Every structure is written in structure tokens, then in C-alpha cells.
Amino acid sequence: MLQIFRNTNFDFQSKRRVAFVISGALILIGIIATIMRGGPNYSIDFTGGLQMMLRFETPVEESVVRTAVADLGYTDAEVKTITGRGQQDVMIRIPVLTGHDDLSDELQAGLQAQFPDDPLTVRSVETVGPKIGHELRNAAILAILASLFFIVIYISWRFRYRYAIAALAALTHDVLIVFGLFSILNLQISLAVIAAFLTIVGYSLNDTIVVFDRIRENVKKLRAKKFFDQINISINETLSRTVLTSGTTLVVVFILYFFGGAVIHDFAFALLAGVIVGTYSSIFVASPILIEWDNARPDKRSKKTI
Amino acid sequence: MKGSHLFRTLLILVLVVLAVVNLYPTYRGMQLENNLEQKLQQISDATGMPVNILREDIFRFDVDLAYKIRQQTDLSDDKKAELVSLVNELRGDFFAEFEDVSDGSIKLGLDLQGGMHLILEVSLVDLMDRLAKGTDQTYEEVSNAVRQQLIDDPTLEFDQVVVQQFADRGVPMARYFGDPRQSDREIVRMLGEQAEEAVNLTLTKLRNRIDEFGVSEPSITRQGARRIVVELPGVQDPTRARNLIGRTALLEFKLVADAEVSARVIQDIDDYLRKHSDAPGLMDTEGDTSAAADEEMAAEEMADADADTATSDEEQTSTERLLGEDGDDMAESSGSSFDPNRPFSSLMSLFGRQIVVLESDRDRVEAILGRQDVQNVIPPEYEFLWSNKENTDQQGRAFNYLYLLKSKAELTGSALSDAQVTIGSGSADPTQAGQAIVTLTMKREGARTFARVTENNIGEQLAIVLDDKVHMAPNIRSRIPDGRAIIEGMESVEEADDISIVLRAGALPAPVEIIEERTVGPSLGEDSIKAGTFSAITGLALVMIFMVIYYRGSGLVADLVLLLNIIFLMAVLAGFGFTLTLPGIAGIILTIGMAVDANVLIFERIREELTAGKTVWNAVKNGFDRALITILDANITTMIAGIILYQFGTGPIRGFALTLMIGIAASVFTALVVSRAIFDYITARWSVKKLSI
Numbered sequence: 001m002l003q004i005f006r007n008t009n010f011d012f013q014s015k016r017r018v019a020f021v022i023s024g025a026l027i028l029i030g031i032i033a034t035i036m037r038g039g040p041n042y043s044i045d046f047t048g049g050l051q052m053m054l055r056f057e058t059p060v061e062e063s064v065v066r067t068a069v070a071d072l073g074y075t076d077a078e079v080k081t082i083t084g085r086g087q088q089d090v091m092i093r094i095p096v097l098t099g100h101d102d103l104s105d106e107l108q109a110g111l112q113a114q115f116p117d118d119p120l121t122v123r124s125v126e127t128v129g130p131k132i133g134h135e136l137r138n139a140a141i142l143a144i145l146a147s148l149f150f151i152v153i154y155i156s157w158r159f160r161y162r163y164a165i166a167a168l169a170a171l172t173h174d175v176l177i178v179f180g181l182f183s184i185l186n187l188q189i190s191l192a193v194i195a196a197f198l199t200i201v202g203y204s205l206n207d208t209i210v211v212f213d214r215i216r217e218n219v220k221k222l223r224a225k226k227f228f229d230q231i232n233i234s235i236n237e238t239l240s241r242t243v244l245t246s247g248t249t250l251v252v253v254f255i256l257y258f259f260g261g262a263v264i265h266d267f268a269f270a271l272l273a274g275v276i277v278g279t280y281s282s283i284f285v286a287s288p289i290l291i292e293w294d295n296a297r298p299d300k301r302s303k304k305t306i
Numbered sequence: 307m308k309g310s311h312l313f314r315t316l317l318i319l320v321l322v323v324l325a326v327v328n329l330y331p332t333y334r335g336m337q338l339e340n341n342l343e344q345k346l347q348q349i350s351d352a353t354g355m356p357v358n359i360l361r362e363d364i365f366r367f368d369v370d371l372a373y374k375i376r377q378q379t380d381l382s383d384d385k386k387a388e389l390v391s392l393v394n395e396l397r398g399d400f401f402a403e404f405e406d407v408s409d410g411s412i413k414l415g416l417d418l419q420g421g422m423h424l425i426l427e428v429s430l431v432d433l434m435d436r437l438a439k440g441t442d443q444t445y446e447e448v449s450n451a452v453r454q455q456l457i458d459d460p461t462l463e464f465d466q467v468v469v470q471q472f473a474d475r476g477v478p479m480a481r482y483f484g485d486p487r488q489s490d491r492e493i494v495r496m497l498g499e500q501a502e503e504a505v506n507l508t509l510t511k512l513r514n515r516i517d518e519f520g521v522s523e524p525s526i527t528r529q530g531a532r533r534i535v536v537e538l539p540g541v542q543d544p545t546r547a548r549n550l551i552g553r554t555a556l557l558e559f560k561l562v563a564d565a566e567v568s569a570r571v572i573q574d575i576d577d578y579l580r581k582h583s584d585a586p587g588l589m590d591t592e593g594d595t596s597a598a599a600d601e602e603m604a605a606e607e608m609a610d611a612d613a614d615t616a617t618s619d620e621e622q623t624s625t626e627r628l629l630g631e632d633g634d635d636m637a638e639s640s641g642s643s644f645d646p647n648r649p650f651s652s653l654m655s656l657f658g659r660q661i662v663v664l665e666s667d668r669d670r671v672e673a674i675l676g677r678q679d680v681q682n683v684i685p686p687e688y689e690f691l692w693s694n695k696e697n698t699d700q701q702g703r704a705f706n707y708l709y710l711l712k713s714k715a716e717l718t719g720s721a722l723s724d725a726q727v728t729i730g731s732g733s734a735d736p737t738q739a740g741q742a743i744v745t746l747t748m749k750r751e752g753a754r755t756f757a758r759v760t761e762n763n764i765g766e767q768l769a770i771v772l773d774d775k776v777h778m779a780p781n782i783r784s785r786i787p788d789g790r791a792i793i794e795g796m797e798s799v800e801e802a803d804d805i806s807i808v809l810r811a812g813a814l815p816a817p818v819e820i821i822e823e824r825t826v827g828p829s830l831g832e833d834s835i836k837a838g839t840f841s842a843i844t845g846l847a848l849v850m851i852f853m854v855i856y857y858r859g860s861g862l863v864a865d866l867v868l869l870l871n872i873i874f875l876m877a878v879l880a881g882f883g884f885t886l887t888l889p890g891i892a893g894i895i896l897t898i899g900m901a902v903d904a905n906v907l908i909f910e911r912i913r914e915e916l917t918a919g920k921t922v923w924n925a926v927k928n929g930f931d932r933a934l935i936t937i938l939d940a941n942i943t944t945m946i947a948g949i950i951l952y953q954f955g956t957g958p959i960r961g962f963a964l965t966l967m968i969g970i971a972a973s974v975f976t977a978l979v980v981s982r983a984i985f986d987y988i989t990a991r992w993s994v995k996k997l998s999i
Contacts, residue, residue: 002856003913048460053830104823105545123830125544129821131460132425136956143954150946158939192889195951195959199896199966202947206900206940210907213936241910245903248852252845252899256892259844261837263417263830264892271896 008236016288030180043190046137048130049095053123059088072110082262140194162293170286171204174277192267200274208282214238227294246279325877331410412880415887420828421539426818428532430464433816438482465494501532504815514811544825554817555808557719562767563710565659572651578683579649665704689713694775709776716759721752725809727802742802744793753789761785838891845898859998864905867976871901874972887961897969904977908933922997926985
């Protein structure tokens with residue numbers, strides 16, 4: 001029998017204070033980075049604007065394209081090249097200019113005129129009006145809040161209220177850290193990234209529930225033990241599963257990140273970070289909160305009825 | 307026990323058969339697509355026609371491909387016959403099967419097959435302007451203020467802004483709309499209803515336009531109260547599509563103001579600006595000197611350049627050389643250098659009624675004309691409009707015509723019965739030879755009005771205005787009795803085609819705004835499919851290998867179940883006609899990674915039971931039973947996130963939520979039912995002593 005962990009007995013929970021410090025620091029750094037860059041780096045999905053991906057037959061240097069775009073009068077444009085599998089795409093982002101239906105045409109024609117011998121093809125165009133952007137932002141916030149609300153209800157029903165709050169804390173922790181990472185790396189928060197956040201919520205929860213489930217079982221089974229030990233044992237018992245599932249998920253997300261193409265690159269990155277943090281948080285955020293809570297206000301019912 | 311096992315086995319078998327049946331069209335469709343591509347490549351190699359054009363035309367039966375092939379000069383007759391028969395073969399039984407199969411195939415989203423996604427919104431301010439009666443200066447102020455406020459703060463609601471603006475000025479809305487006794491609130495509600503009606507009408511008109519444009523399987527749906535979502539798969543020319551859909555196509559015939567009126571209005575604006583030179587937005591006079599000098603030099607050029615755009619038709623009229631008639635006036639008004647006393651007119655040259663503005667000065671002129679106070683100087687029965695495109699003078703400088711027109715249209719596009727594209731013969735005007743022309747035919751009543759208008763205004767200029775852009779302004783030479791008119795000056799046959807399409811389909815009841823566009827080119831879509839497929843297969847292979855290494859025999863069961871999971875997922879997509887998007891593929895890939903979780907939970911439990919010394923049969927039973935609750939709890943919570951993602955998401959994101967949810971459901975089912983069945987079968991049949999896990 002091939003086993004990663006055989007009858008492990010790691011004392012995870014004694015290190016919970018260290019974990020709190022690490023988590024807190026990570027979240028804090030993310031928040032500071034976000035504030036320093038003047039708020040979250042929203043993509044045109046939320047701010048409104050134009051995003052265009054094009055490809056020159058013979059690749060042109062990023063700085064050259066940037067100058068060319070600026071020469072066309074789009075001084076606030078953001079130009080980035082993405083290289084993958086021997087091909088290079090140029091991504092141009094321009095904050096919204098109202099009343100410009102054919103901005104993408106102008107940009108294309110203008111750029112082609114500056115590189116007359118290097119045929120360019122437009123790979124994709126996205127234009128979002130400021131009003132839609134605003135609506136999408138509200139919808140995204142609402143979606144995240146709604147999912148948190150329903151999840152708390154479900155866990156309170158299946159477990160106990162404090163388990164719901166602990167799970168909620170864990171997944172908020174996960175989303176905040178990934179969010180902060182986006183600010184630090186100056187990646188954009190797009191609709192797809194919000195979708196990734198919601199997936200992280202789902203994944204982190206999945207992982208936490210498995211641990212909680214075992215805790216619930218062991219609280220009944222191992223009555224003689226202290227709550228602290230019950231939790232440590234539960235985590236150790238589920239450790240193989242935690243590592244296995246995180247492992248297979250990470251493998252596919254890695255592949256998606258490296259081979260999935262430019263369009264879902266940021267999305268895959270968010271998932272990648274989310275899976276790692278989500279696994280960590282089940283052990284080092286959700287479970288310790290249960291312990292701290294129990295220390296502060298012992299749950300008399302937990303021993304019997306949970 | 308026996309009975310429930312039988313039922314379970316049957317259920318699994320039925321589901322597997324259903325899945326295979328549902329997936330067959332997709333599989334067959336891929337085969338046919340490959341086959342088709344090969345054959346098109348053959349045709350392309352022989353004829354030199356690009357494959358992507360062929361792909362578009364092959365199933366468009368109004369395109370005569372056989373004719374195109376026979377026209378190829380460098381091919382032998384045998385070869386031509388062979389290619390024509392190939393085309394006929396493809397358009398025959400092949401096409402029938404292709405159509406049949408593609409109905410049942412997994413549908414690809416616009417981000418994978420390439421195409422255009424647009425969200426249009428009916429502009430309520432424009433609709434209000436159109437519905438308002440007896441508008442005056444106050445109304446214009448309100449309308450402009452509302453427009454500005456909505457641009458400045460997109461979070462505001464039209465209803466509130468408009469009521470507020472009218473209230474601020476103490477004017478009841480009933481002055482311009484509906485019944486005098488109606489309250490503002492009622493009127494706003496009425497406007498909302500009108501907007502809904504406008505959306506419905508717009509929907510029909512857009513369908514007509516798009517049908518004529520010839521996109522396969524377009525989707526035009528309503529979203530909310532005043533939005534329309536248009537999806538055009540495989541559009542090759544987004545610019546054209548955008549123009550075709552976004553334009554209102556309001557055609558109007560308007561009389562051009564007399565030369566004296568033009569001169570007076572321009573004079574008035576000059577006077578006004580001079581008096582209010584401290585008014586905000588007035589251009590700085592310093593920088594203007596050179597522009598004015600340019601203007602002066604350009605003045606002479608205009609005469610020649612103008613001749614290129616002047617147009618004519620055998621029974622109609624050409625724009626007369628106005629320079630000849632009114633040359634003296636012109637010289638007087640444009641010949642002098644910049645004069646700070648003439649802040650408006652020095653930006654233009656006046657040729658009688660025709661006003662010429664250099665492209666370099668256009669922004670300034672627009673800024674002046676855009677000012678509310680300047681608009682108040684212009685008599686309400688007149689308006690300034692620009693020509694539809696810019697011209698170039700002999701020195702290569704771009705310029706535009708500016709027209710002062712009577713605001714009231716003599717006739718609109720609703721009077722048309724038909725619009726067709728013809729290619730000009732050039733018999734009347736050699737410059738129009740080979741140029742595309744749109745010929746308009748009017749309904750009987752329209753023709754009568756047109757005859758009357760032309761009769762009463764001989765010698766005047768009648769501007770043909772499409773969406774507030776003047777396409778041409780020919781002189782009326784004589785009464786036109788038969789209700790025929792033409793529009794010239796198209797840049798290409800396509801443009802003429804598009805204009806005729808929108809004119810035939812009719813004007814939209816209110817202008818629409820494109821508030822969101824997402825266009826993916828076919829090459830990017832293809833790349834995404836390749837990248838997605840590669841990632842999925844690699845991920846699947848790695849996970850499967852890993853499971854076998856870790857769980858050995860049981861790992862094989864997990865792998866089988868994983869494959870089944872993916873098959874079920876795809877079959878549900880195909881069977882229910884869901885659309886697969888790139889994020890959808892990402893969802894499948896994520897499912898591959900996460901789907902083994904249920905089996906891992908079960909296997910770990912079984913291992914624990916075995917370690918505790920249970921028999922194989924008991925270990926399997928307990929393993930499944932104990933893992934059940936965990937699996938359900940863990941997956942239901944993920945499902946909640948998925949459902950909400952689906953609710954909130956648009957297009958591609960929904961695709962992700964969808965595959966994620968189906969994947970979760972499939973993984974729970976395959977783990978708890980299919981895995982269980984296999985384990986039960988193995989332990990019961992062979993009464994194994996040792997489990998390979």
C-alpha cells in the first residue's frame with residue numbers, strides 16, 4: 001500500500017498562533033498593496049473601456065507598440081505583450097471614451113498605418129460601457145455576498161453556527177490573500193477572476209467541510225480526548241485525502257495555467273493560488289478558530305449532540 | 307438487496323447508453339468537419355480561393371460557387387468539372403447529414419468558434435427627444451442636462467434624473483408629453499412603456515437586418531426592459547456588423563437653408579461669440595491665426611475638390627458648382643485672414659450655402675456648435691449637420707462640409723418601399739462610373755409628397771440625411787414625379803449594400819447604443835480550443851496515472867469512473883443543448899482534478915477500515931457509508947457557489963459555472979453509484995480476501 005502519510009501525528013494546532021500571524025501578515029500586505037496602488041486593479045469589465053488583442057505577423061517589441069499607440073493619441077493606453085508557444089500577442093487596454101463606437105477600428109487602422117509592412121490581425125475586441133461596468137461590479141459583489149450567506153446557512157444547519165463562522169473566516173481569508181496577490185503582482189481583476197474567486201470559495205469550503213466532518217465524527221467517537229486533540233487527530237486522519245485532492249487539483253490547474261492560453265491565464269493563476277491557500281486555511285484557519293472559540297466559550301452541546 | 311442491485315445496474319447501463327447516443331452527433335460532427343476541411347482545401351488549392359471564404363460560402367446556397375469555379379481560366383475543363391461535382395456533393399447528402407449532426411452536437415460558445423457578442427441599449431434620452439412635442443429652449447436645456455448627468459454618473463437612473471431636471475426648472479413634463487393633466491410620474495411611466503415598445507420593434511428590425519446580412523444562426527434576444535443581446539457566430543468583419551446593427555438608419559430629406567440665411571446665422575454666431583468672449587469654452591484666439599491662414603489658402607482648393615463629390619443623376623441634379631453662382635460671396639466671406647471679430651466664421655469657408663471646414667478646425671467648430679448658448683442663437687427651425695465623410699483637397703488636407711438645414715424633414719425613410727444597390731454607369735457623371743449607388747423607390751404616398759416637395763423647391767438644394775449625416779445635397783432641377791431617388795458617394799459596394807439593407811429593414815424607433823461588445827476572431831477561438839483540449843487531455847492523463855500508482859487496482863476503478871464522469875458531463879452539454887465556452891473547458895479541467903476527490907475520500911475510508919482489521923466486504927461497505935455524508939456535504943457547498951456563479955455570470959462565466967455544476971453532480975453520482983456497483987460486484991463475485999487499494 002502506497003501511502004503518503006501513515007498514522008501521522010502532527011501537532012498542527014499548537015502552531016496556530018504562528019499561522020495566525022502569517023495569515024494576518026499576508027492579508028495585511030495585500031491590503032497595503034491595494035491601497036498603495038489606489039484601489040483594486042479592475043479590468044475594463046468593471047471600469048468600462050476597450051481591450052483589444054492583436055497579433056503582428058512579425059512580432060513587434062512591446063515598447064515600440066506602446067509608443068505607436070501613444071502616438072495615435074491614446075496616451076492613457078496600457079500595452080502588454082503575451083508570448084506563448086512561439087507566438088506573440090499584443091494586449092491593448094484603453095479606459096473608456098464615451099461616444100466612440102468604432103474606437104477599435106480606429107486603433108487597428110492607426111496601428112496598421114504605422115507598421116505598413118507587418119500585417120496585423122485583430123484576435124479579440126472587448127468594449128464595455130461604463131454603465132455596464134458598474135452593473136457588473138455590483139453583480140459581482142452581490143454574487144460573492146450571496147454565496148457566503150447561503151453557505152453560512154447551510155453549514156449552520158449541517159454543523160453548528162460556530163463551524164459556519166470558522167469556514168466563512170477561512171474562505172474570506174483565502175479570497176483576501178489571492179485578491180492581495182493580484183494587487184501585488186499588478187494583475188487585473190476581471191469577470192473571469194471573480195469567477196475564479198467564487199470557485200476558490202467553493203474549493204476552500206469543500207476542503208474545510210471534509211475536515212469539519214471528521215471533527216464532528218471524532219467529537220462523538222473520542223469523548224475522552226480534549227477538543228484540541230480531537231481536532232489534531234481529525235486533521236491528521238484526513239491529511240492523506242487533503243494532500244491527494246489538492247495535488248490532483250493543483251496538477252490540472254498548473255496545466256491550465258501553463259497551457260490554457262492567454263485568455264484564461266489570470267483565471268488559472270487565481271485558481272492556482274486559491275487551491276494552495278484553500279488547503280492551508282482548512283488546517284490553519286478554520287480549525288484553530290474552532291479551538292479558540294471553544295477556549296473562550298466551551299460548547300457544552302458539542303460533546304453530545306453534534 | 308438483489309433487486310436494488312439490478313435496478314442500479316440497469317440505471318447505470320441506461321445512462322451510459324444515453325450518454326453515448328447524445329455524444330454521437332458531436333463525434334460524427336468532428337469527423338465531418340475534418341472531411342469538409344480537406345475537401346475545401348482541395349478546392350482552395352486548385353482555385354486559389356481562401357479556405358475561410360469557402361467555408362463561409364459552401365453552405366450558402368445563394369452563392370454560386372460552380373460559376374466561380376468555371377470562371378477560373380487556368381484550370382482544365384476536367385478539373386473544373388471535378389471541383390464542381392465536389393461542391394455539389396458537399397451541398398447534397400453531406401450537407402443534409404452535416405446539418406442533422408450539428409443540431410445534436412455540443413454547441414461552441416462565441417469565444418471558441420469566433421464571433422461577436424453585442425449588448426445594445428435603447429437610448430431613453432433620444433427616445434424622449436423624439437416623443438416630445440412643441441419643444442422649446444427649456445426642453446432643450448433639460449434634455450442636454452439629463453444627457454450630461456447620465457454620462458457623468460452612470461449609476462443614476464434616467465427616470466429620477468429626468469423628473470428632477472424638469473422639477474428644478476418648475477416645468478411640468480405634461481407640457482411636452484401626453485395629457486396636460488398627467489403627473490410627471492405618469493409621464494415617466496409612459497416613457498418607460500414606450501421604451502419597451504421601442505425595444506420590441508427594434509428587435510424585429512434587427513432580426514430583419516441580420517437575416518439579410520447572412521450570418522448563420524444569429525441570436526437576437528431581449529434582456530431586461532431595454533436591452534438587446536445580439537450574438538453573431540463566425541462574423542468575419544466586425545466593423546461591418548457593428549455598423550449594420552448599431553445604426554438607427556433614419557433617412558430624412560431636408561432642404562438646405564438659403565445662402566442668405568446661412569450667412570446671417572453664421573454672422574449671428576460670430577456676433578454672439580464676440581460679445582461673450584469670456585464665456586467658457588471659447589477657443590483661445592492666439593492659436594487661431596495660422597488655422598485661419600490655412601483656411602484662406604484652402605478656399606481656392608475647395609472649388610476643385612468639391613467637384614469630385616458633386617453628384618448627379620440623369621433625371622436628377624448635380625450639385626451645381628456653387629462657386630460659379632455665389633463665388634463673389636464666398637470670396638468675401640472666406641478670403642480674409644483670421645479676424646478675432648469673427649471667431650466662428652473664420653474657421654470655415656462659405657461657398658454660398660455650402661460651408662467647408664478643414665478637418666483641423668472641425669473639433670473647434672463642433673465645440674462651438676455643441677454649446678447650449680450657441681444653439682440658442684440658431685433659429686429653432688434650422689440645424690447644422692456635417693457631411694457623412696471627409697474629403698481631401700488638392701494639397702491633401704482633409705475637410706468636411708457643414709450644412710445648415712431646415713430642421714423639419716420633408717420626407718423620411720418610412721416613405722420608402724425599396725432600396726437597391728446598383729453600380730453607376732457614369733453616363734451622367736463620369737466620376738460615378740463603377741461606383742455603388744443606392745436607388746430608393748418610394749411608396750405611392752411618399753412619391754406624391756416627393757413630387758410636391760421637388761415641385762415647390764426647384765432651384766433649392768435637398769439634402770439626403772442618414773442618421774444626421776448629410777450624404778449628398780443635390781440641387782432640385784425639376785419636379786420628380788415617380789418617387790425615385792438615389793444616394794451616391796459610397797466608399798464601397800459593401801457600404802452601399804449595408805445602407806440598402808438598413809433602409810429596407812427600416813429605421814429603428816429609437817437610437818441604440820452599443821454598451822458592450824465582445825468579439826473573438828476565429829484564429830483566437832481555434833487556439834483556445836487547442837489549448838483547452840491539450841490541457842484537458844494532459845490533466846486527465848496525469849491524474850489517471852497518479853491514481854493507478856497510488857491506489858493500484860482501485861485506482862483503475864477511480865480512473866474508469868473519472869472517464870465516465872467526463873463522458874456524462876459532455877453528454878449533458880450535448881443533450882440539453884448547453885454551450886461550451888473556454889471557461890467551460892476550464893470547468894471541465896477543474897472537474898478532472900476535483901472529481902477524484904469523492905473516490906479518494908471513499909478509498910481512504912476503506913483503507914482505514916482495512917487497517918482496523920475489518921474484512922474486505924465490511925471495509926468496502928463501511929468505507930462507502932461513512933464517506934457518503936462527507937461527500938454530500940462537501941459537494942453541496944461547492945454546488946451553492948456554482949449556482950450563484952451561474953446566476954450572476956454572463957456568457958462565458960455561465961459556461962464555467964455550468965460545467966462545474968454538472969461535473970460536481972456527475973462526480974457524486976459516479977462515485978457513490980458507479981464505483982459502489984463495481985466494488986460490490988468485485989467483492990461479491992470473487993469474494994476477495996485482499997483488496998488492491
